Structures are given as C-alpha cells and as structure tokens.
Amino acid sequence: MWMYLGLLAAFFLGLHNLCKKHAVQGNEVFPVLLGTIGSGFIFILPVFFSSIFLPEYSKSNGFYIPTIPLEVHGFIFIKSAIMAGSWILAYQALKHLPITIVTPIRSAGPFFTFIGAIFIYNERPNLLQWLGFFVIIFSMILYSRVGMKEGINFRKNKWIFAIVGATFLGASSGLYDKFLVQYVELNPQTLIFWFSFYVILILLVILSFSWFPNADKRKAFKWRWSIPAVGIFLLAADFFYFKALQDPDALIMLLSAIKRSQLLIAVVIGGFIFKEQNKRKKLVPLAGVLLGVFLILYS
Structure with missing residues (x-):
C-alpha cells in the first residue's frame, strides 16, 4: 500500500513542479516561496482549529492534530530550517534554469537518500536496487551533456551548484522524515501543519531584511494563480508521502526513488508548456531514470 501512496505523492509533486516553474519565472523568489507555503498552511488551518474545538469529530475523521511537547517542536523546526534552505536554493535555480534541467538533477536525490538509509537506518538493498540507483545516476550524467548544448556549463554555472545543494538538503530532510514519522510517531497532518x-516564520525573518524594506523588489513581485496552486499540490504530495512513511515496512530509499516518477510530468509536459530546448534528447536520459525507478519497484 505504501508504494501506491508514494506514486500518488509523485503525481502531485509533478503538478507542483509545473506550477512552481510558472510562479517563479521573472518573479521575486522569496515572496513566491512565502506565498506557496502560506497557501498550503491556510488550506490546513481549518484542520488545526477543528482539532481544538471539535476534537472528537477530528479524531473520528483521522485528521486530529494533537498537542506536542516542546522537544518535538524543536525536531520539527530543524526539518523546517533544512527544507527552507533547500527551497530557497531550488527556487533560485528554477528561476534561472530550464525545468527540464532542474527536475532531473533533483531526481538524483534518491542516491543521497539511498546512502543515508544504508548507514543510518540499516536498510539493505538487493542487487536490482543497486542497479536501479546507478542507472539513475548515469542518466543524470547524460542530462548534464544535454544541458551543455543549452549553454549551461555544469561546472561553472552557480545555479547548477544551487540545485545540487537543494537536492542534498532535500535528501537529508527525507531521511529525517523517517525519524519524525516512525520514531517520534508524528501523524501527517501534525507534521505538515x-x-x-x-x-x-523563517521566511518572514528573511523577507524582513531582503524584501520588505526594498520598494523596487516589492513592485517587481507579481501575484499569479500558480502560487497558491504550488502550495496546495505540495500539501497533497506531503500528505500521501507521510502516510506512506507511517507503514513500518516502508523503506525511505525506495519511497524517495518512487517519487522521481514525477519526472514524466515535469520533463514531457513541462518541456512543451515552457517551450524548452532539446526535448527529444532529454527523453533518452528520462527513460534511464524511469528504468532505474522500475528496477527498484520490480525488486
């Protein structure tokens, strides 16, 4: 069951990435990020109030947000700081790079998660799982060659380093998610809220120094329908992902890989919507990524 929930998370992540590219194009990154997270937060806010004023109703529907101790708040704040850093780097990179380059690099995240799952959680891959992960990494190298043809030097372009950093932080957060869901035993809605x-809060602090005092930057910001859409799609993806992680049999390294099937939406559909270059050439390494995911699932 957890694998199907992982596929649902991948579907919503694919839609989230399409809307995210539309939201950040020619726009101020920090207020866009605040708008997306704020939209998802507003969407889940009624669940929080329902848990306070109608606790029995919330429990019966499986959407109860319990009171948590201060120590657990500290654990969640660490995750928030990690993901805030990842999103800031990813949004900046997405603003300056094609979605058909950014998304495949992000798909290397399962490799970092894979290594962490072995050493931290003692997850043991079999031969097909090893093969699947190396097929994904090899496909990332092919993508870098396609990117060079678009004038993107993978060794000198700072936005490439930004998206690699975002990928590493995202993978670290994925490993931390297993600790929060399976060991701290947080339910999805509590963790998301x-x-x-x-x-x-972190973004408001950053914006108070970098955006609010600057009139030119405030005028440059454009509100778009895709900003709340990003937040809602991310909320749905996180809910199904955390639901999958609640299963004690769920392997974080496999869930991380299954989520990469979002590539199909981001590269194929996104490439046509945003009229990006070399779409056909990108289909070859895309097939490699999907083959790697298939090998992991088949194993």
Missing part, C-alpha cells in the same frame, strides 16, 4: 508554520 507545524512544519509549514515554522517555514513561514
């Missing part, structure tokens, strides 16, 4: 709350 407080995680969003702390990310908003």
